[in-house]
Each structure stands twice: as C-alpha cells, then as structure tokens.
Amino acid sequence: MKDTVDSYVTADGRTIGGVMMEMRNITLRFGGVKAISDISFDIREGEIRAIIGPNGAGKSSMLNVISGFYHPQEGEVWFRGAKRPTMKPYQVAQQGIARTFQNIALFEGMTVLDNVMTGRLNKMKVGMFGQAIWKGAAEREEVENREAVERVIDFLEIQAIRKTPVGRLPYGLKKRVELARALAAEPKLLLLDEPMAGMNVEEKEDMSRFILDVNDEFGTTIALIEHDMGVVMDLSDRVVVMDYGRKIGDGTPDEVRNNQDVIDAYLGVSHD
Amino acid sequence: MGNTSSDLVTMPQLLVRNVARYGDKAAYREKEFGIWQSWTWAEASDEIHQIARGFVALGLKEGDSVAIIGRNRPVLYWSMIAAQMCGATPVPLYQDAVAEEMAYVLDHCGARIVIAADQEQVDKTIEVQETVKGIEQVVYVDGRGLRKYDHSTMHSMDDLKAMGKPEHQAELDARASRQNGDTTCVILYTSGTTGRPKGVVLSNSNIIETSKNSSDFDHLRADDDVLAYLPMGWVGDFIFSIGQAMWTGFCVNCPESGDTLHTDLREIGPTYYFAPPRVFETQLTNVMIRMEDSGRFKKWLFDHYMAHAKKVGPAILDGESVSPGDRLKYRLGNLFVYGPLKNTLGFSRVRVGYTAGEAIGPEIFDFYRSLGINLKQLYGQTEASVYITQQPDGEVRGDTVGVPSPGVELKIADSGEVFYRSPGVFQEYFKNADSTASTKDPEGWVATGDAGFIEEGSGHLRIIDRAKDVGKMADGSLFAPKYVENKLKFFPNILEAVVFGNGRDRCTAFLNIDLTAVGNWAERNNIAYSSYQELAGHPQVMDTLQAHVEEVNASVAEDPMLAGCQVHRFVVLHKQLDADDGELTRTQKVRRKIIEEKFEDLITALYDGSGSVFTETEVTYEDGRKGKISATLEIRDAAVVAPMAVAAE
Numbered sequence: 001m002k003d004t005v006d007s008y009v010t011a012d013g014r015t016i017g018g019v020m021m022e023m024r025n026i027t028l029r030f031g032g033v034k035a036i037s038d039i040s041f042d043i044r045e046g047e048i049r050a051i052i053g054p055n056g057a058g059k060s061s062m063l064n065v066i067s068g069f070y071h072p073q074e075g076e077v078w079f080r081g082a083k084r085p086t087m088k089p090y091q092v093a094q095q096g097i098a099r100t101f102q103n104i105a106l107f108e109g110m111t112v113l114d115n116v117m118t119g120r121l122n123k124m125k126v127g128m129f130g131q132a133i134w135k136g137a138a139e140r141e142e143v144e145n146r147e148a149v150e151r152v153i154d155f156l157e158i159q160a161i162r163k164t165p166v167g168r169l170p171y172g173l174k175k176r177v178e179l180a181r182a183l184a185a186e187p188k189l190l191l192l193d194e195p196m197a198g199m200n201v202e203e204k205e206d207m208s209r210f211i212l213d214v215n216d217e218f219g220t221t222i223a224l225i226e227h228d229m230g231v232v233m234d235l236s237d238r239v240v241v242m243d244y245g246r247k248i249g250d251g252t253p254d255e256v257r258n259n260q261d262v263i264d265a266y267l268g269v270s271h272d
Numbered sequence: 273m274g275n276t277s278s279d280l281v282t283m284p285q286l287l288v289r290n291v292a293r294y295g296d297k298a299a300y301r302e303k304e305f306g307i308w309q310s311w312t313w314a315e316a317s318d319e320i321h322q323i324a325r326g327f328v329a330l331g332l333k334e335g336d337s338v339a340i341i342g343r344n345r346p347v348l349y350w351s352m353i354a355a356q357m358c359g360a361t362p363v364p365l366y367q368d369a370v371a372e373e374m375a376y377v378l379d380h381c382g383a384r385i386v387i388a389a390d391q392e393q394v395d396k397t398i399e400v401q402e403t404v405k406g407i408e409q410v411v412y413v414d415g416r417g418l419r420k421y422d423h424s425t426m427h428s429m430d431d432l433k434a435m436g437k438p439e440h441q442a443e444l445d446a447r448a449s450r451q452n453g454d455t456t457c458v459i460l461y462t463s464g465t466t467g468r469p470k471g472v473v474l475s476n477s478n479i480i481e482t483s484k485n486s487s488d489f490d491h492l493r494a495d496d497d498v499l500a501y502l503p504m505g506w507v508g509d510f511i512f513s514i515g516q517a518m519w520t521g522f523c524v525n526c527p528e529s530g531d532t533l534h535t536d537l538r539e540i541g542p543t544y545y546f547a548p549p550r551v552f553e554t555q556l557t558n559v560m561i562r563m564e565d566s567g568r569f570k571k572w573l574f575d576h577y578m579a580h581a582k583k584v585g586p587a588i589l590d591g592e593s594v595s596p597g598d599r600l601k602y603r604l605g606n607l608f609v610y611g612p613l614k615n616t617l618g619f620s621r622v623r624v625g626y627t628a629g630e631a632i633g634p635e636i637f638d639f640y641r642s643l644g645i646n647l648k649q650l651y652g653q654t655e656a657s658v659y660i661t662q663q664p665d666g667e668v669r670g671d672t673v674g675v676p677s678p679g680v681e682l683k684i685a686d687s688g689e690v691f692y693r694s695p696g697v698f699q700e701y702f703k704n705a706d707s708t709a710s711t712k713d714p715e716g717w718v719a720t721g722d723a724g725f726i727e728e729g730s731g732h733l734r735i736i737d738r739a740k741d742v743g744k745m746a747d748g749s750l751f752a753p754k755y756v757e758n759k760l761k762f763f764p765n766i767l768e769a770v771v772f773g774n775g776r777d778r779c780t781a782f783l784n785i786d787l788t789a790v791g792n793w794a795e796r797n798n799i800a801y802s803s804y805q806e807l808a809g810h811p812q813v814m815d816t817l818q819a820h821v822e823e824v825n826a827s828v829a830e831d832p833m834l835a836g837c838q839v840h841r842f843v844v845l846h847k848q849l850d851a852d853d854g855e856l857t858r859t860q861k862v863r864r865k866i867i868e869e870k871f872e873d874l875i876t877a878l879y880d881g882s883g884s885v886f887t888e889t890e891v892t893y894e895d896g897r898k899g900k901i902s903a904t905l906e907i908r909d910a911a912v913v914a915p916m917a918v919a920a921e
Binding site for chain 1: 305306307416417419529531532
C-alpha cells in the first residue's frame with residue numbers, strides 16, 4: 001500500500017491524502033492469549049477506513065491500540081511521520097485522536113450539552129482557580145467552547161435534546177451524543193467502535209449520513225469497526241479484515257468482497 | 273392608526289414604512305446555535321434588498337415566479353418579499369411535499385428560480401428538474417452536504433447576495449414604481465383532497481386589506497410576537513407571518529427546528545398564536561397524562577382548581593360578572609395551577625389565540641379558555657385570504673365559527689351552502705379559468721363548499737358539514753351526518769361514528785368504541801373482557817353509549833333545522849373501522865359508500881326494528897391475510913326529543 005501515490009481523488013470527489021497513521025507488525029498478548037498477531041496496515045488522510053471481522057477477531061483490541069489504551073508487546077505505531085512512543089490515552093487524545101465506545105460511556109446524569117462539553121476538555125487551559133473566579137479568561141474560554149459545541153449540536157441535529165439528561169435518552173440518540181462528544185474535540189482521526197450496533201434501520205441510515213457528512217464537511221479521517229457488512233461496504237474507502245487476531249484481507253470493499261479467505265471466515269468452510 | 277391605505281398598497285411600500293416607523297425594533301428572530309438571533313426592521317430591509325438585487329443579477333424578470341421551499345426561516349420570508357420587490361411572484365411550497373407533488377406545482381407556476389432550504393429540498397428540486405425544464409436556477413440556504421454538487425446553476429444564498437450590485441438598485445426602484453394593489457402578491461397552492469392542487473392567486477390588496485381588517489379586529493400591535501411554525505405553503509402562515517407582520521410591524525419568531533418547537537414556544541411566549549385543534553388536543557392529553565403520574569397532593573390541587581376554572585374561568589375571560597369570592601379563588605388558582613401550567617405550555621402571554629380547520633372538542637376548547645387563554649375560532653379558506661368569519665372577544669363559543677370578518681358579506685344558498693364576498697377574495701385560479709368560473713361568480717361571490725346557517729339572534733355562522741355530504745331526509749328536512757358524528761365523537765368513549773338517514777324517515781348510527789378509553793374504564797370497574805368484540809357488546813358499555821347518544825339527541829334537537837338528525841337506533845360495531853379494510857381513508861375519514869355496502873345487513877336491521885342481528889365480516893390483518901369474524905349484535909333504541917317540545921319551551 002505504501003508504494004501508491006501520495007494522494008488521489010475518489011469517485012465521489014473527495015481527496016484522499018498520504019499516510020496518516022501506520023501500524024507496523026503489531027502483536028498484542030494478554031498473558032498467553034494472542035489478541036493480535038503481527039498486523040500491519042495504514043490509514044490515509046481523509047479516508048474512511050473500516051476494520052471488520054467475526055466476533056473475537058481482535059477488532060476492538062486494535063482500536064484500543066490506536067487510541068493508546070492498550071500497549072502492544074511488539075510492533076510500532078507511526079503517526080504523521082513519527083514513531084509514537086508509549087503514551088497515556090489522554091496524550092493520544094491531545095494528538096487529535098478521538099473515539100466513541102462500543103458500550104456507550106457517557107455521564108448519564110448530565111445533560112447532553114454538558115456531556116458534549118466534556119469533549120472540549122483538552123482545549124481548556126484555565127485552571128480550577130481561574131474557573132472559580134470565572135470573570136475574564138474562564139468566561140471567554142467557556143463562550144468559545146460553547147460555540148464550538150453548539151456547531152456540533154447543530155451538525156448532528158440534536159438541538160431538541162440539548163438540555164435533556166443523557167440517562168433519559170433512547171439508545172440511538174445516546175450513540176449520537178457520543179459521536180457529538182468525540183466531534184467536539186475537533187479530532188484529526190475519529191475512531192468509532194461499532195457505531196451502528198443495536199440500531200434499527202432508520203437510525204443506521206441517520207448515523208451513516210452523519211459519518212459521511214463528518215468526513216466530507218470537516219475532512220476528518222475515520223476508522224470504524226462495524227458488524228453490519230452492508231453499512232461497511234457502502235461507507236468505507238478501504239477495509240481491513242481480521243480473523244483470530246490475524247489480518248486476512250485489506251483493500252477496497254470490492255477487493256475484500258471477492259477475497260476467498262474473507263468469504264471463508266464469514267461463511268465458514270467445510271472441513272471434510 | 274394613521275395608516276392611509278392609498279400610499280401603502282404593495283409589500284415593498286409597507287417595508288419602507290416599517291423601517292421608518294419601527295427601524296430599531298425586532299422584526300424577525302430565529303434560534304440558531306442555541307441563541308435567539310434577531311434582526312430589526314432596518315436590518316431585515318437591508319437583507320431583503322440584497323436578496324432582491326441578487327435576483328435581478330440572476331435575471332429574474334417581472335411576472336416570473338420564484339418557488340420557496342423549506343421550514344420557517346427568516347431568510348425564506350425575506351426571499352418572498354424580495355421576489356415581490358422584483359415584480360415577481362413568490363410561490364411557497366409545503367416542505368414535506370414529495371418530489372412528484374413538487375413537480376406539478378413547479379411546472380404549473382412556471383418557477384424559474386427555486387429557493388431550497390437545505391440538501392433535502394435541493395435533492396428533490398434536482399429530481400424535479402429532470403421533467404420540469406423551466407427551473408433555471410437553484411438557491412440554497414444551508415450548504416451542508418452540497419459542496420460537491422454541480423454549481424453551474426446553483427448558488428448559496430450568500431453568493432446570491434454578493435451577486436447583487438448597487439447598480440441593480442435603480443432597476444428595483446423602477447420596478448417598484450410599476451407595482452400597485454392589483455399586482456399579484458403570492459400564489460398559494462391548495463392541498464386539494466380531490467384532483468390536482470389549484471394555484472390561488474392573491475393580489476397585494478387582497479393580502480393588505482385582509483391583514484389590516486383582521487389586525488384591527490383583534491387589536492394586533494407592533495409589540496406582538498408570533499411563532500412561525502406552520503407550513504409556509506399554507507395561506508394562514510402567509511397572512512400571519514407576512515401580511516399581518518408587515519402591516520402591524522410585529523415580530524416573527526422562527527423555531528430552531530421542528531423538534532425544538534415546544535421549547536422555543538416556551539422561550540418566546542407568543543402573544544398571538546394559531547394552532548389546529550390537533551395541537552391543542554395533544555397538549556391537553558400530555559398534561560393529563562403527566563398529572564396522572566404526579567403525587568396525590570399535586571393531583572388534588574390540580575383537580576380542585578381546574579374544577580373551579582371550568583366553572584368561572586370562561587365567564588371571567590368574557591368579562592361577565594362573577595362573585596368576588598369566586599374571583600379570589602380563581603386568582604389563587606392562577607397562582608398555584610393556571611399560571612405555572614400556562615407557562616409550561618408556552619401560553620403565558622397569549623392575548624389572541626385562534627384555532628380552525630376542523631371541529632374542536634368542547635372539553636378541549638373549554639380547558640384552554642378556563643385557564644384564561646383567549647382561544648377563539650375562525651373559519652376561512654385560501655380563496656378568502658383566510659378570513660371569512662371569526663369570533664369577537666366576549667362572544668366565543670365552541671359550536672360557532674363567529675361573525676363575518678370585517679368587510680365580508682355572507683349568504684346562504686337554498687342548498688345550505690355558504691357563499692361569501694370580501695376584499696380578500698382571490699383573483700383567480702392560476703391558469704385554470706374553468707375552476708375559477710365554477711367557484712367565483714361574476715359578482716364576486718365565492719362558494720365555500722361547506723353547508724351552514726347563520727344563527728338567529730347572535731348572527732354567528734355555524735358550519736354543519738361539507739355541502740356534498742349534506743342530504744335530505746324523507747320529509748325534506750336537512751340531513752347533516754358529520755354534524756351529528758362530530759358531536760358523538762367528542763365523547764372519549766366513541767372513536768368513530770357513522771350516521772345514516774339520507775332519503776329515509778329517521779336517522780340511525782354505527783358506533784365504534786375507543787378501546788383505550790373504554791378499556792381503561794373497564795379496568796377501573798373490574799369488568800373482565802377477552803376481546804374488543806366482547807367489550808364493545810358489554811351491556812354496561814351499551815348503556816353508557818346509549819346515554820351518550822341520547823345526550824347528543826337532546827343537543828341536536830335544540831336546532832330546529834337539524835332536529836330531524838337525531839339518532840333513533842344504533843349498533844356498536846364488533847370491529848374497528850379500518851383503513852386496511854377500506855372503511856376509512858388513509859387520513860382516517862369515513863368512506864360512507866363502502867361502509868353502506870359492506871354492512872348492508874346491519875343497516876337493514878337498524879331500520880326493520882329487530883332487536884339483534886347476526887353478522888359476518890371479512891377483515892384484513894396487518895400482515896395482509898384475510899379472515900372472517902362473526903357476531904350477534906344488539907341493536908338499541910335511543911330516546912329522541914321532539915323538536916316541538918324544545919321550541920315551545
């Protein structure tokens with residue numbers, strides 16, 4: 001993949017840039033269990049990159065490696081041309097990588113607005129003391145951040161639930177609030193862990209539209225894990241397929257769809 | 273008010289006056305990014321001029337049409353006035369119209385420029401452009417998702433404004449001087465339940481005269497606030513948000529989105545408010561459900577004071593004499609219950625409220641009035657620039673639609689159909705001379721299609737039914753089924769009613785129970801039932817419904833003209849009338865013909881005097897399978913009131 005040209009334009013007119021993030025020979029073990037073995041792939045600027053695979057293939061582990069939550073025993077993570085040292089998740093976030101979670105991780109008792117505001121935490125510089133005094137810097141900062149948050153709220157069309165505690169929202173909306181919080185951080189790379197899990201068709205369609213719009217409007221690079229094959233094939237520019245911690249396919253949706261290993265992994269092979 | 277109509281005959285002229293008189297006052301507000309943004313008349317005028325100059329630059333000519341489609345937003349209202357400024361005709365469309373409906377209207381009105389609010393509307397317009405070749409330019413407001421679209425004939429609103437140059441102003445001024453009261457102000461397409469939509473052409477004087485008269489009638493002022501949330505393609509929104517707003521200079525507030533309507537309503541607290549009965553009904557239901565869930569003390573407080581409000585509230589609102597004790601108690605009620613409730617509903621500041629479109633249940637109507645909300649009814653049509661009749665303050669009743677609006681003349685034809693003539697009467701149906709001729713006679717009288725009569729004494733108009741549904745009984749008296757059916761349906765226990773009697777000597781009825789209401793009652797009274805059919809045929813349910821029918825009969829008998837429509841016998845159906853079985857339309861309206869054919873055996877039984885009847889009916893399940901249900905139904909006689917007895921009292 002690295003030998004391809006620096007940037008190209010997709011059929012629908014988006015510009016895909018050079019390599020943004022590169023995973024080199026990643027191996028992740030939990031005790032004796034190998035969750036990921038020797039996987040390499042890259043994510044290019046501006047693309048929508050999907051990671052798919054059957055249950056237990058190691059997809060979420062991979063996402064956790066990218067977000068700095070897990071540290072692989074072997075292999076290197078390269079981000080924007082530099083090898084990334086072992087980092088804490090918040091340091092990764094400061095680099096411009098935001099994520100959503102497979103099982104929603106929001107503050108249930110807080111309003112949607114407050115939850116989304118937490119996504120701006122990295123952008124706030126005034127300390128606790130300054131916040132207490134409030135006037136001046138803290139107030140200015142709050143206004144600035146609130147404006148950014150309101151733009152996200154407008155973008156994701158959640159104005160009507162701005163002041164509603166998250167705990168009272170239905171599942172599909174909570175997922176959208178999670179996306180809002182991740183977007184509030186203005187990430188360069190957005191990681192989505194099963195953004196459509198448990199949604200009905202209409203909610204899936206909405207979410208797909210938002211993912212495409214985020215990529216289109218803000219030029220955000222997106223890496224997503226998803227079970228729904230229809231969604232993945234429609235949304236993504238390139239797909240990595242994992243099975244039992246190994247990479248068994250990598251390429252455009254069409255290439256992957258016709259890959260025999262992938263078909264076997266998904267449909268099973270007869271062992272006679 | 274010092275407005276001389278002679279020099280204020282076009283919308284652009286009103287705009288100039290408003291800038292001079294109310295320049296610094298808020299004219300439009302819209303909630304965006306969580307904050308209410310506002311524009312003064314001077315700022316709005318500036319925006320409108322920029323758009324108008326942009327239109328000229330884009331090649332908009334006098335007499336062209338500009339279609340506008342999207343949710344209520346200030347910029348779309350400005351576009352309409354800007355189009356008028358250019359001598360073109362704005363044509364607002366219903367934003368939820370599907371592409372093929374849009375195609376007909378866009379083709380028919382010959383729109384050259386389409387203002388589409390967002391990607392959804394742009395997509396529909398592009399689809400329409402494949403068949404409607406007249407559309408040359410598309411202007412969008414919200415550019416989200418549109419970046420990759422072909423922009424050769426598409427522009428953002430900002431680009432349009434930038435296209436307009438100062439030199440285009442001279443052209444605008446020249447065009448303005450050529451406009452007068454007869455210039456077309458707007459073309460509004462009637463939704464048309466039957467056949468193709470028709471384009472109603474309204475002139476500047478139609479709109480301005482009507483706005484002036486109705487604003488005077490309700491003493492609307494420059495410091496009033498309205499919430500613009502009804503479809504822009506509907507004549508009411510055009511009159512409220514453009515006609516009356518331009519005439520009186522009040523502020524038009526646009527909600528953030530369709531979903532935030534309720535919050536926005538509370539925040540703005542409009543002083544002048546319109547809603548169809550359905551909206552009031554939903555709000556009342558929500559209040560009642562929430563009260564059921566509240567604590568015992570709160571519930572008691574609510575019930576206690578609402579009972580008092582029901583007793584004296586409407587009288588206080590109408591300025592009638594009420595004892596000081598009752599007044600004091602009403603004040604306390606206002607402190608504890610009515611005030612907070614109105615605040616929650618967003619009605620704290622409502623000075624003038626209207627409902628129209630269909631019959632509103634008396635309980636719903638009384639509920640809002642007893643809280644001290646000045647809710648009134650009006651009767652109108654697109655062809656009349658809305659107003660035909662309306663209720664003056666102090667003469668508000670649930671069963672009339674009020675007295676003729678200022679400047680409106682009424683007459684009732686022998687058939688019972690209501691005709692009117694007014695300054696608001698439309699010019700013509702666009703490109704449809706035949707329909708124009710059959711609706712409006714050479715003297716300017718317009719047929720409403722509704723049957724009604726003017727009440728003696730009060731002079732209020734009462735609408736009975738659609739004229740085509742009204743028939744004659746065997747003895748020649750009036751048969752108005754919907755009038756009776758509506759009265760029956762106001763009882764929560766009755767979901768649907770069908771009254772028969774056209775050409776017969778007396779009326780009979782089919783009733784459907786409301787499973788929610790009756791089921792709830794059964795639960796509270798420990799009445800066991802295993803099916804809809806069993807509950808519907810339960811003797812106690814029959815007794816209750818019989819009491820309802822008799823109550824309706826007594827109320828129908830009060831009208832000598834309609835006394836013949838009392839229901840003599842009725843049967844409670846064993847199945848719910850359903851659109852899947854073709855008994856109702858998809859909009860839940862009764863299809864009389866089909867019901868008459870399908871339940872012929874029941875109708876025969878209603879008229880041959882038998883006490884019960886066995887019947888078998890085919891039903892369609894939701895998955896499309898068909899089945900048969902059979903039942904033996906009891907037929908009840910209901911007491912009727914002799915009209916003479918009432919008349920003699």
